Structure formats: C-alpha cells, structure tokens
Amino acid sequence: MGAFDKGSSNHASPSMEDRRLWKHVHDNVHGNIYLDPLALKFIDTEQFQRLRDLKQLGLSHMVYPGAVHSRFEHSVGVYWLAGNAVEKLKAHQGLELDIDHSDIQTVKLAGLLHDVGHGPFSHLFEREFLPQVIPGSKWSHEEMSLNMIDYMVNEHNIDIDSGCLTKVKEMIGASSENAPAKTSEEKVFLYDIVANGRNGIDVDKFDYIVRDSRACGLGCNFQFERLLDTMQVIDNEICYRAKEYLTVHKLFYTRADLHRTVYTHAKVKAIELMFVDALVKADDYLLISSFIQDPSQYWKLDDSILKTIETDDAPELKESRDLIRRIRRRDLYQFCNEFTVPKDKLDHFKYVTTQDIICSQKSGGVSLREEDLAVSNVKIDLTKGRNNPLESINFFEDYDSKEKFQISKEQISHLLPACNQDLIVRVYSKKPELVEVVSEAFENFQLKMYGMKAQVHGTPERKRRRIFS
Secondary structure: OOOOEEOOOOOOOOOOOOHHHOEEEEEOOOEEEEEOHHHHHHHOOHHHHHHHHOEOOOOHHHOOOOOOOEHHHHHHHHHHHHHHHHHHHHHHHHHHHOOOHHHHHHHHHHHHHOOOOOOOOOOHHHHHHHHHHOOOOOOOHHHHHHHHHHHHHHHOOOOOOHHHHHHHHHHHOOOOOOOOOOOOOOOHHHHHOOOOOOOOOOHHHHHHHHHHHHHOOOOOOOOHHHHHHHOEEEOOEEEEEHHHHHHHHHHHHHHHHHHHHHHOOHHHHHHHHHHHHHHHHHHHHHOHHHHHHOHHHHOOOOOOHHHHHHHOOOHHHHHHHHHHHHHHOOOOOEEEEEEEOOHHHHHHOOOOOHHHHHOOOOOOOOOOOHHHEEEEEEEEEOOOOOOOHHHHOOEEOOOOOOOOEOOOHHHOOOOOOOOOEEEEEEEEEOOHHHHHHHHHHHHHHHHHHHOOOOOOOOOHHHHHHHHHO
8 A cells, every 4th residue: 555645536536625634545456545534533543553464365475475465455445445336326326225425434434444353364363273272262353343443432532423333333244143233224235335244245355356366466357346337226235237147156256266276275274274383382371362352452463473473582482483483494284185075975074183084094103193283174165155145146137127036047057066165175294204194094084984085186206106006
C-alpha cells in the first residue's frame, strides 16, 4: 500500500465538500481506494495497524517468495469492494431497495474489520496450534473480531451509532457456524456482501482470490467485476444473471485450486507442521495461548512471534528455536507420500493420526514413535463440503425479471465435477533417516484401509525402488 494522500475524484470518490476529510491509498489490485472519516478512525489504531504484521498467507512465502502481502491490504481491499457492491445495488435498484448512507457505511465497515481478530500465520493459529494446547478449543478469529471491534470502540472512544455497530458485527459473523441472530429481517441482502453464509459468494473471496493469485505469480481467470456488475436483489437476496453461471463456478474452482496449489502445498504444510511444533513447545514459556481471551492482550500477538522464539536465548525455548533454525536451513520434515481418499469412502472418513500409521508397521526393524512422524489431513472443497455451492445460488434471466431460480449443473455442462470435495492424507517423516520406514508404514495403512497404494510422490530413491522392484 502507498502512503495516505489526499483523494482525487473517480466514480466512487467522495463528493467535493467531503474530499478534505477523506484520504486515499493506491492499491496494487484495485487502484485508488478512498477511505472515509469513520473508517480512518478504526484504521488509525494500533489494533488495526497490527494487521500489517500478519501475512495474509502465513508461511506460504517460504515457498512462494512473493506471498508477503498482509491482512492490512486485504482488509482495505474488502472495504473498497464492499462499498462498490452496495453502491452498484443502490445505483441499479435504489428506490426499490431503500439503501441509505447508513447501509453503505455499515457494509464498508464490516468489510474493513472482518479480519481484525485474525491470529498469526493465517489459519494455522486457530486450526493447528490452539487445538493442541487447548484440547477441544472452539476459539475462532471471527468471534475475536467481534470482541476486538468492541474493544477498539471503547479504547479509542470511536463515535459510532450503536445500531450500526451491531449490524457490522452481525455481517462479519454471518458466515460463521455461530452466526449472531440478525436484529432485523429488513435488507437481509446486505448480509450477503462481506461474509455470505447463504451461498459463499462474497467480496472477501473476490479480494483474496485475485490478490493471492497475483502475489504468488499465478494466473487468475476469475473476473469478480462481472458478478458485481450483474447482481440484482430479488426477494431480499442477491441473485446473479443466468449467463454468469460459469463465472460463479470459476470463483469456487479458482478458490479450490489456490487451496491445492498454494495454501495446502505439500512443502508449505511441512513448514507449518514444524512451526506448530515450535509454538506448542514454546507455549509453556511464552504463554502464547493465554492471549486469546483478552483483546487488550491479543492485539499484541502477531507474526513476530517467530522472530521472538528464534532470537531468545532462553533454555526453555531451545527445542522451538532449533525447529525454526531447521526451517531457515531448509532441513524440513520430509514428505513421504499422500493419498486421496476414495470418493465412496468420504462419508465415513475419520481423520488419520500418527498412531494409525504406527499401528500399521510390520514387525521387525525400527519401531516408530509418534514424535518421528506427522500426518496432515487436507480437506479441499468448494465452500460447502461435499455439497455443490451452486445449488444454493439463485439466478435471474434478465434485468426486467423479478423471478429467481436455481440452475442444475446438468443444464450447463457434463464436464463440471461430479464430486465437490477432496480429502488428502499426507505423511511426513520428522527425521530424514526414517523416510523409508514411515513410507512403508503409510503404504501398509492404505492397503489395510482401502486395499490400494498411493501413486509414488516420495523421494527419488523411493520412486526408483518402486518402479524397478
């Protein structure tokens, strides 16, 4: 992001009389972004500025060097797209929808603040680290975002209407499992814009799909502008023109492809597994997990925890420090192999554990222990698990139509996927000398569970042995 400057005019810029109160940044994805005075009151706090020190993709930059963008620019980008979305609806259906300034401000703030409670290193903190140190943990960054917003308002005496604040928090939590109840059933379509719990199409995805693809040097054929330009509210729900069915499909497919090639890349996961081990070993000394209940303490936690562990000479951190140095020196946990769970086994799949692999060892030779290996269960879907999210989306024929309808994939193409979810089990050896032993135990597990072995994805030596044996 560039430095804040006085704004200049464009289609979504402030009016002449307001311009002196607004500021703008130049974003490498969306161009000029104009920030209104209330948004600036939140942005200019240490709690929001903390987002500069949270990389959007966690440790992925150790595999994709360009992926060093932060939650800060993503949040500002979502603010901008949320404003664009509601402004377009107002321009197209203003009188019908009764969208007012308060609605626009609320949706924009929801976009700006939706990630303010995010933990260090993307989702690793809440999904991988916390469950190990707090068994059964249900903590979520969405819930912390709501608590953090209240804390910011009180700490900085931000003058915001209580009704607006309530709706901002409802919109942020709209897609979470414990979504707060809406205080009103009027203008429910506004809740579809930032975090869409109804069908998964929202400006949060619009921003991170394009931003992440660009940062990683990947092409991105998904054009969110087409969806913003063609959406229409029917029966209090944002619907999309039937002609854009494949654009919607491309949204979900591109997201799934990013999960496969970037977010859950086998080497990225190896680094994450190592860093989680480092965090777990450091927790008793640094008390990292104790920060999660109190926003006044939590905002001080960011990605710099890695450097803290790496440079602290405390003997209590030696194991954690050694793991981080292994990461720096590329002495990573060794990827042994992976296995995609058969489609007919998905319904009854139980997450594979290290103990499952150990119990599959044949007698004789080295006896594996839990600390010798790691298992990663990777779930990739189109946002709705095994269900097709497009079945939750309503379309319309043309702009004069007031009827909404669903479209089955059979009406579009027989090339669209028949299954909407992959479950991939990966196994890593924490010690290079045990790669062969761990790989063999994993193969035995696959044979026992599914009657087949995975294709060879392991070391060159192992590939040669399998091919020529």
